[in-house]
Amino acid sequence: xxxxREKRRKPDTWPLTPWxxxxxxxxxxxxxxGAGVLIAFHWxxxxxxxxxxxxxxxxxxxxxxxxVLRLVQRSNGR
Numbered sequence: 001x002x003x004x005r006e007k008r009r010k011p012d013t014w015p016l017t018p019w020x021x022x023x024x025x026x027x028x029x030x031x032x033x034g035a036g037v038l039i040a041f042h043w044x045x046x047x048x049x050x051x052x053x054x055x056x057x058x059x060x061x062x063x064x065x066x067x068v069l070r071l072v073q074r075s076n077g078r
Contacts, residue, residue, distance in 0.1 A: 024065060025062070028058060028061045028062050028065055029058050031057070031058075031061055032054050032055070032056075032057035032058025032059070032060070032061050032062075033054035033057070033058060034054075035053070035054070035057045036050050036051070036052070036053030036054030036055070036056070036057050036058075037050045037053075037054060039053055040053055
């Protein structure tokens with residue numbers, strides 16, 4: 001007997017939609033760059049230090065974002 005083929009399931013990104021993930025990345029980059037600029041300019045460091053600090057903060061915030069997302073997914077049984 002013929003049965004329709006089952007559709008492949010896409011990986012679940014619950015609880016965030018693609019729009020929410022994109023928004024979070026924009027906020028994470030803004031937060032990282034803002035923190036780097038504020039710290040560097042407060043201490044009177046050159047512009048390149050502000051850029052470097054912004055990049056480091058952005059990488060750290062992005063990693064924290066993915067860790068928290070995975071913890072939320074696991075706690076809800078997904």
